[in-house]
Amino acid sequence: MQIRQKLIIGFLGISLLTGVVGVVAIYQQVEAARQMAILEAENVAETIAAIANQEVEVDKITPPHTAQLQKMVVALHKFKKRDIEIIDKDLKILADVHPQNIGKVFREDEHGEIAQTLKDKLTRFFVEKSQDYQQGIRQIVVPVEIESGETVAVVVLEYTPLYEEMLDQIKPTIYIITASTISCIFFALVLGILISQNISAPLKAVTLIAQEATQQANFDLQAPIMTSDETGQLATSLNQLIRRVKELLTEKEQQTEVLQQANEQLQTTQKQMIAQEKLASLGSLTAGIAHEIRNPLNFINNFAQLSVDLTQELSEELTGQWERLDVDAAENIAEIMSILQTNVSKIEHHGKRAEKIVSNMLLHARSGESKRESTKLNELLEETLNLAYHGMRAKDTSFNITFDKNYDDTISQIEIVPEDINRAFLNIISNACYAMQKKQQEIGSEFSPVIQVRSKNLGDAVEIRIRDNGSGISPEVCDRIFEHFFTTKPTGEGTGLGLSLTYEIIVQQHRGKLDVQSEVGSYAEFIITLPKSQS
Known part of the structure; x- marks a missing residue:
């Protein structure tokens, strides 16, 4: 059961309890009215019984006394609107607000309340059936005793009008209690619904989020x-x-x-x-x-x-x-x-x-450790080109390359470790040949591989440019191309050490510079700058 339902049921129970309290209060008011009516009826009946007791001779009420009692009953009915009857021990009516009933036997004692009162001298109440009152006529029976203690008659007083008067007096109180009870029930239900919504709605939202987070891992x-x-x-x-x-x-x-x-x-x-x-x-x-x-x-x-x-x-x-x-x-x-x-x-x-x-x-x-020597750079470049070309041709005899060479003749000799520079040039040229070979395999015979090699005298340094028209290098690869063990070749074709060693030879060993420029699908160009002297 959800919290909202529990709260609504709790407030509904409070409402019902409030209703029960209201019903009990109304019942108490009605019962108080009835008791007041009975008390007044008893007082009137006892007064009449006391008067009647004074008119008794020996053990019965004589006719002269009966006439006086009749006048008293008629007068009480006239001023108090009370129906009163005096009945002797033989159940004959001695006095009645209706004179035609005098002398007749009282027939409405179905349950024997009058006879029992004459016998045990106790005041009793009973309801007389009537067509005018569906709920019956309320009657009170009071015994009339003489000095010897014998009950010679009873006074039967109708207290229904008195009861109704009392109910009329307490009706405003009953209405107030009823309205208060209904209002309390209504406000309790409304308050219960509102509080349950204010409490259950946030809790429900928290519960749903917790369930979604755990079930969906979101x-x-x-x-x-x-x-x-x-x-x-x-x-x-x-x-x-x-x-x-x-x-x-x-x-x-x-x-x-x-x-x-x-x-x-x-x-x-x-x-x-x-x-x-x-x-x-x-x-x-x-x-x-x-x-x-x-x-x-x-x-x-x-x-x-x-x-x-x-x-x-x-x-x-x-x-x-x-x-x-x-x-x-x-x-x-x-x-x-x-x-x-x-x-x-x-x-x-x-x-x-x-x-x-x-x-x-x-x-x-x-x-092993190599020594620096004065080396003719252009000749070293030419030898490296031939070595790389023949190495590629040994693997694929159908692969041909056009070399576009432009050497600066003003470059004489520079101090380098020739075998190491040769290895650096060879790595770059071999990668160029590899890139062009792959591009030719993709495009076909329409593609003509070309390697451009340029050397330029910069005074204290020389610049070597090696450019191929292969597939080019992406910017992402350019950022990592000189890292150790980084390669874009398939497993078994590359070690990822060639260009990293080339970078170490040129930059760290010979204090030069190594840059790369490329356009994907068009070209890749390595620019090498070497100082002529290491002193």
């Missing part, structure tokens, strides 16, 4: 504060509790998110460390292979140079012998010598190129 809800009493304080406390629960849940979610990010970062770091270990192992392997290749490559280059010299000498020797040879044989020898010279020259050229590639591989795979 802690943005707030209970309305309708009053400043205890109910309002309860709503305020509930709102504070909801806010506190929300704060705790927010803190828990934040802590969970931090732990989850830390866990993901840890897993990523583990994978990257494993990949870095693989790269380190690969670097060692590359260095070992490059050393092994260099020895036979030296023989190839040496013998290629000797072969070039020998073919030159052979050609000079044959020049003086052409006249002795057959024309056809001379032509065949000349053609063979030409082909041989061309082949030997190509072997020498590509042998030297291979030696340069192996040297770059050794330079890139070198580990």
Whole structure:
């Protein structure tokens, strides 16, 4: 049962109690009126009985005395409007306001009240049936005793008019009590409804908010504060509790998110460390292979140079012998010598190129502390471009790049760690090649990859710009692009260390600057500034 219902039932009980009190008060007023009427009737009846007692001789009332009693009864009826009858012990009417009834036997004593009064001398009351009064005529019976103590007659007095007079006198009081009772019941009910609404409405609102917050886990809800009493304080406390629960849940979610990010970062770091270990192992392997290749490559280059010299000498020797040879044989020898010279020259050229590639591989795979050297920057850029290009071509022979190069010839030598700068350039160019390759795979043959390389003499420093027309870099990625272990490449393709190492080499190691400019879908350009001297 709800509080509102309980309050209404409580005030309804108070109303009913008020009604009961009013009914009891009315009953008491009516009973008081009846008692007053009976008291007056008794006084009148006893007076008549006393007068009648004086007229009694021996044990009965004689006719002369009866006439006097009749006059007295008629006079009392005339002035008091009372119906009075005097009845002897034989139940004969001795005196009556209606003279025609004198001498007749009293027939209305159905319950024997008159006979019983004559017998035990006690005053009695009874109601006589009448067609004029549906509720009956109220009568009082008073015994008439003589000196010997014998009851010789009774006086029957009608006190209905007297009772009605008394009721008429107390009617205003009854009306006031009735109106007061009804008003009390009405105001009690209205007050009960209003109080129940004032109490139950805020409590209901607080209850609904509490249920919604717990069932729906919605802690943005707030209970309305309708009053400043205890109910309002309860709503305020509930709102504070909801806010506190929300704060705790927010803190828990934040802590969970931090732990989850830390866990993901840890897993990523583990994978990257494993990949870095693989790269380190690969670097060692590359260095070992490059050393092994260099020895036979030296023989190839040496013998290629000797072969070039020998073919030159052979050609000079044959020049003086052409006249002795057959024309056809001379032509065949000349053609063979030409082909041989061309082949030997190509072997020498590509042998030297291979030696340069192996040297770059050794330079890139070198580990440990490096020394600064005066290095020709433009040549280092050119070697890095070739190394990156051939590395990409080794993976995808169908991938071609157009290089747009513009070197500032006024740049002489600068003090750098060549292998480290080479590694930095290689990381940037390799990422550019990767971005353009992915864009070509998306667009198709319509896309032509182009890398622009610019060097510029700034006086005390040099500026290198490496720009590609790949897919570009978003601003969000640009903000984190030099962070350790941050990569946008799929797992297994990138370690997230290339550009972070590049940043450390250029900015921290060589005290330079490294900036990036990009437009998504159009280009990405890395701007490197290196001081010419570290002193």
